[in-house]
Amino acid sequence: MTTGGRSGxxxxxxxxxxxxxxxxxxxxxxxxxxxxTLSNWPLLTGFAKLPPxxxxxxxxxxxxxxxxxxxxxxxxxxGIMDSNAASILKGEGVLYKVPSRDKKNIAFxxxxxxxxxxxxxxxxxLGTKKLKKTTGITCVLSVVHEAVSKxxxxxxxDVFYRNRDVFGSKQFTEACIYDVCCxxxxxxxxxxxxxxxxxxxxxxLKLKLTNGEVASCSELSGRRIPSEKRLLEVxxxxxxxxxFILVVEKQSLFHxxxxxxxxxxxxxIMVTGNGVPDIATRVFLKRLVSETKLPHYALMDPDPDGFMxxxxxxxxxANLAFDISGLAVPTLRWLGLWVEDxxxxxxxxxxxxxxxxxxxxxxxxLLGNKNLSRFFPRHWSVRxxxxxxxxxxxxxxxxxxxxxxxxxxxxLPALLNKRRNNETVDRERNAVTxxxxxxxxxxxxxxxxxxxxxxxxxxxxxx
DNA sequence: CCCAACCGAGGATCTTTGAT
DNA sequence: ATCAAAGATCCTCGGTTGGG
Numbered sequence: 001m002t003t004g005g006r007s008g009x010x011x012x013x014x015x016x017x018x019x020x021x022x023x024x025x026x027x028x029x030x031x032x033x034x035x036x037t038l039s040n041w042p043l044l045t046g047f048a049k050l051p052p053x054x055x056x057x058x059x060x061x062x063x064x065x066x067x068x069x070x071x072x073x074x075x076x077x078x079g080i081m082d083s084n085a086a087s088i089l090k091g092e093g094v095l096y097k098v099p100s101r102d103k104k105n106i107a108f109x110x111x112x113x114x115x116x117x118x119x120x121x122x123x124x125x126l127g128t129k130k131l132k133k134t135t136g137i138t139c140v141l142s143v144v145h146e147a148v149s150k151x152x153x154x155x156x157x158d159v160f161y162r163n164r165d166v167f168g169s170k171q172f173t174e175a176c177i178y179d180v181c182c183x184x185x186x187x188x189x190x191x192x193x194x195x196x197x198x199x200x201x202x203x204x205l206k207l208k209l210t211n212g213e214v215a216s217c218s219e220l221s222g223r224r225i226p227s228e229k230r231l232l233e234v235x236x237x238x239x240x241x242x243x244f245i246l247v248v249e250k251q252s253l254f255h256x257x258x259x260x261x262x263x264x265x266x267x268x269i270m271v272t273g274n275g276v277p278d279i280a281t282r283v284f285l286k287r288l289v290s291e292t293k294l295p296h297y298a299l300m301d302p303d304p305d306g307f308m309x310x311x312x313x314x315x316x317x318a319n320l321a322f323d324i325s326g327l328a329v330p331t332l333r334w335l336g337l338w339v340e341d342x343x344x345x346x347x348x349x350x351x352x353x354x355x356x357x358x359x360x361x362x363x364x365x366l367l368g369n370k371n372l373s374r375f376f377p378r379h380w381s382v383r384x385x386x387x388x389x390x391x392x393x394x395x396x397x398x399x400x401x402x403x404x405x406x407x408x409x410x411x412l413p414a415l416l417n418k419r420r421n422n423e424t425v426d427r428e429r430n431a432v433t434x435x436x437x438x439x440x441x442x443x444x445x446x447x448x449x450x451x452x453x454x455x456x457x458x459x460x461x462x463x
Numbered sequence: 464c465c466c467a468a469c470c471g472a473g474g475a476t477c478t479t480t481g482a483t
Numbered sequence: 484a485t486c487a488a489a490g491a492t493c494c495t496c497g498g499t500t501g502g503g
Contacts, residue, residue, distance in 0.1 A: 100492090122492080133493080156467085172494070174468090199468095251501050275500025276469035305499055308470070 063099045068186040070148045076184050077145050095125040096137050099182045124179075132166075136176035137183070139163040144180065147192040154193060188279060189232075199225035199281030200251070202258045203269035204240035205288075209233050217269070225271070225284045237291050241267050245288060245296040247332065248272040249309055253299065253396050253407075260408035266416065269294070276309055285313065286329055297335035297419075299412075303393035304355065304363040307384055310334055311366060336415055338383055342394055345402070345411055352392035363388050 058064060068076070084094045100122045124134040143162060147154045160173040167173040181188055205217040210233050217223045226234075246268045248254040254272040257263070263270050269288070273281035289296050298313060300306035316328040343349065355363070367384055376384070387393060399407050 175494080249500085273500085274468080274502090278468050281468095305470095309499085312469080 063182055063185065065181055065187040066185060066190075068184070068190040070151070070192075073148050073184065073186065073190055074145065077141050077148075080141065080183070093125055094134060094138065095123055096134065096179075096183055097123050098137070098179045132172075133176065133179070135166050136163075136172060137179055139166050140173075140176045140180045144191045144193070152192065156193065159193070199271065199273045199277060199284065200254060201225055201269065201271050201284070202254075203263040204242045204267065205269045206238040206240065207234045208236045208238060210235045214238075218264075225281050231280065231283060231287070234287075237288060239269060239292045239294060242269045242292070242294060243267045244269075245285075245292070245294050246270045246335070247285065247296065247298040247313060249298075249300045249306055250275055257408050257412075260405060262408045262412065266413065273309075273313075275305075276312060282313065282316075282329075289329055289331070295333070296329065296331065297333050299335055299337065299396075301393070301395040302337050302339050302383065302387060303395060304366070304387065306395075307363065307366055307380075307387075310380075334377075334380060335419055337394065337396055339386065339392075339394055341411075341415060342398060345399060347394075347398055347401070349392070351398050351401075352390075352394050355387065355391045355393050 080096070087093065087095065124137060139162075140159060143154060143159050156173055156177060159177065160167050167176065177188065177191070177193060180191065184191075201217050201223055203217055207215040207217065209215060215223065225231075243266075246263075246266075248257065248270055249272070251272060251274045254270060254274075257270060262268075269292075271281065271285055271288070277285075285296075288294075298310055300310045310332075314328065314330055314332045339349070339352070342351075363384060367381070367388065396407060399411055402411075
């Protein structure tokens, strides 16, 4: 841990609008201007929360969702409803003052990911424009009150179907739920709201539960990552002989690798969120990383969606900026796939696909987000910009043209070795070299108009 | 084909500001 | 005080992933 050197830093103004903010941590012994790594981030029980001193400093300036027990949630809801009842008796209507989740109210803090500022507040009342949201929030509060009182958990879907006419759509239901989280200052799990179990995990990992039972993740097709609420029942992780954690973008690759027994052969714990990860997967990964201290890598396609998903894992999402209960993993390393890996594997650049207008926009937004992009490792920026400039994307599926077991038996083991050997190399210099070699290879390819088959890629050992 | 998660874009609507 | 333009905010829609 490092101290100080920040005493003169300007403080966040509380409006949530400061882009170049730095926090004065005073006596706090974690300098949050440095990347908080696993070695300087104290281990905590339960969810991998921020260190208390950092949490205390941030909570004055940002909305930080906390785990609340049922009693506190009920008391908060009762308080809000009492206040509304008094307001109605006075002839005024129902109203909620909710911290604005608008993107302009979101700042980026390196140690925690994206954060929701305390500055903006939206008042939802019975006016024509706000009526729908006000009704929606009331319905969510009603369902949550009942669920917490009875000690049962409900899904977003349950909330939607109970008041279908009010909500109209699932997206709107979700927005109302997130507003209630901001209103009460807690996470979704504290409201006894659970999501569909979306993520999966496989590998030599055992989950030790609070009731003494042990759940193994080494089964053939892996194990569903439990909801945030049920994750509380996991007391500790036993990672056995695992050497690293591998985050896989999509289910197809996860399924393929697990079928090929990749996790056992490479001694790794594989996690997937099936595309954009849900909250449970992000909480699970954060906790796994914090408690096992294993190196952690991400396998994402070199396309705008892959970049977006990578950023959601590493920095969090704007939509859930209020909930930083272990959602961002800023220490995540992008293992691949990179375009030069395809060339290395003997795949021609002519096989790359065009980036669609939607993806173009997504990429320019990622790169244009100064709040976030200045924290990208340089080699990420180079590769993001490269895709944007070239207008071409790739995916792991291209590698299947080399045979179905090529990825798991030849390509990924070679890629892991390559990256491990490069880990000590100056990454900045590496990125520049990569940039130059990419330009050269593509220029050659364009000149010749044919596929370029270089490389130092190892010959297949099997056929 | 519909569902469940997530995301961003953009049109619609409301509010604020400034000119007259 | 009125009106138009600009800015802010809300919310629907459509995109990704995968499952049943």
